[in-house]
Every structure is written in C-alpha cells, then in structure tokens.
Amino acid sequence: MPGKDRPNARFHGRVEAGDRLCEEPGCDQPGEFRAPPLEGSGASGEGPGRYRWLCLDHVRAFNAGYNFFNGMTPEEIHDAQRPYAGWERETRAFSTAGADRPPRWADFSDPLDAIGARFRERMATERARADGKPLLPEDRAALRVLGLGVDADRKALRARYSELVRKFHPDRNGGDRTHEAALQKVVEAYQRLRKAPAFA
Structure with a gap:
C-alpha cells in the first residue's frame, strides 16, 4: 500500500528494532516487542x-506464562476479581484529599x-414522611401522578x-376520550x- 510507513509490521505492537536485539539471554533476534521490566531492574520511586x-x-512465551495473580493471597485474588474492583477508589476529579478538591456549590x-x-x-x-411510614420509589412515583405530597393521608388520597x-x-x-x-x-x-x- 503506497505511503504505508511499516509495510512489514504484521503483528500489533511491533516496533522496528533497528540494531536493537532481543533482551532474552542468548537470543540474537531483533527486539521488536515491549514487555514489562523484570522486578528490580531499575524501578524507582518515580515509576x-x-x-x-x-x-x-520470546514475547509470546512471556505472554503465555504471565499470571496477573502471581504472588497474591487467596483474599487478594478474591478482591481483585470482584465485579466492582477498583470502582471504590476516588478519582482525582472527585477526590476529597489533596489539591484537586471539587468546587463547593456555594461557589x-x-x-x-x-x-x-x-x-x-x-x-x-x-x-421521608413526617409520620415515619415507609415510601418505596414506586409509591413516590404514584404520588407524583396524583399530584400529592409525601405526607398525604388516606383521606387526601381518596379525595384526589x-x-x-x-x-x-x-x-x-x-364523552371526551382523549384523557383515557x-x-x-x-x-x-x-x-x-x-x-x-x-x-394503611
């Protein structure tokens, strides 16, 4: 295809290596695929x-042997597999800590x-009702249909x-049937x- 920068890049994620070799010991093939760093290989507090x-x-072998849960306890694995895992963390935009506090409504x-x-x-x-009686969401919707407040009693309900x-x-x-x-x-x-x- 004319104008295609990498006509031989058949695999997603491939980056032309130039003279860069595979970092697997003893391998002399081009290193064209990125893999996470090994533990202790230059990691610092900055990342x-x-x-x-x-x-x-070798990247295929790495991917085949990769285990996200490696080293986790059964409790940690269970927590990571919850459907809402990660959703309980505050994002920066809504965090109540640090310098990124949301504006107050009064502002x-x-x-x-x-x-x-x-x-x-x-x-x-x-x-809530003043008398403490429970109201389900469906009850509140029905009250809105009738145009009644949450504290309406049985007498007001019948009258309305x-x-x-x-x-x-x-x-x-x-005989107007338009309001059926x-x-x-x-x-x-x-x-x-x-x-x-x-x-009741």
Missing part, C-alpha cells in the same frame, strides 16, 4: 523500570435559582382520586397507594 524489548517468540453563581430550585424540589420529593376521575373519565366530560391514558395512570397509582403501608 517502573524501562521496558524490555523481546523478539516475537457557583445561580442568579435564576435554576440549580437551587431543582435541588430543593428533589429534596422535597425524596424526603375522585377529583381526577371526574376530570378524566369520558362519562363526566361529555391519563385516567389509566391515575387508577394504577391509586390502586398501588391504597395498598401501600403509608396509607
């Missing part, structure tokens, strides 16, 4: 040691109260349900809430 350069056969200018209003609305809808049925039912608004979907959501929300522990 790992330099890469080793191996020929294709943002919010002249239209766009951020603050949304936060207060979310806190209001997710707060009756009001919305009168509003949306075709028999109550001249809304009526169905209201009925489903009411059926859920009337059986919920918060309204």
Whole structure:
C-alpha cells in the first residue's frame, strides 16, 4: 500500500528494532516487542523500570506464562476479581484529599435559582414522611401522578382520586376520550397507594 510507513509490521505492537536485539539471554533476534521490566531492574520511586524489548517468540512465551495473580493471597485474588474492583477508589476529579478538591456549590453563581430550585424540589420529593411510614420509589412515583405530597393521608388520597376521575373519565366530560391514558395512570397509582403501608 503506497505511503504505508511499516509495510512489514504484521503483528500489533511491533516496533522496528533497528540494531536493537532481543533482551532474552542468548537470543540474537531483533527486539521488536515491549514487555514489562523484570522486578528490580531499575524501578524507582518515580515509576517502573524501562521496558524490555523481546523478539516475537520470546514475547509470546512471556505472554503465555504471565499470571496477573502471581504472588497474591487467596483474599487478594478474591478482591481483585470482584465485579466492582477498583470502582471504590476516588478519582482525582472527585477526590476529597489533596489539591484537586471539587468546587463547593456555594461557589457557583445561580442568579435564576435554576440549580437551587431543582435541588430543593428533589429534596422535597425524596424526603421521608413526617409520620415515619415507609415510601418505596414506586409509591413516590404514584404520588407524583396524583399530584400529592409525601405526607398525604388516606383521606387526601381518596379525595384526589375522585377529583381526577371526574376530570378524566369520558362519562363526566361529555364523552371526551382523549384523557383515557391519563385516567389509566391515575387508577394504577391509586390502586398501588391504597395498598401501600403509608396509607394503611
């Protein structure tokens, strides 16, 4: 192919060696593939040691014998194999230590109260009931369908349900069936809430 820099680079990761030889003792083939440094081979506190350069056969042998878990205890292997291993570490952007602390909310200018209003609305809808009765996320969603607050009682639930049925039912608004979907959501929300522990 015209213009291709390395027409003979058939293997991914190959770097033309020039006069660089494979670092495996006794090998005289070109060292075209990088491998991690051996332990103690120039590593310092500034990072790992330099890469080793191996020929294709020796890098294949290295890869075949590589064991990520070599030297780990069974507990360390178990921790490394967890599906969320590594996710519990804080990234620099969200770290609470060091110089990379995120800005405080108070540092943002919010002249239209766009951020603050949304936060207060979310806190209001997710707060606990004053009577301590539990509300599942599905219960909260049903309350939003009915337009009720989290502290609504059974009496308020019945009254609101009756009001919305009168509003949306075709028999109550001249046969208009355009609100049937809304009526169905209201009925489903009411059926859920009337059986919920918060309204028992």
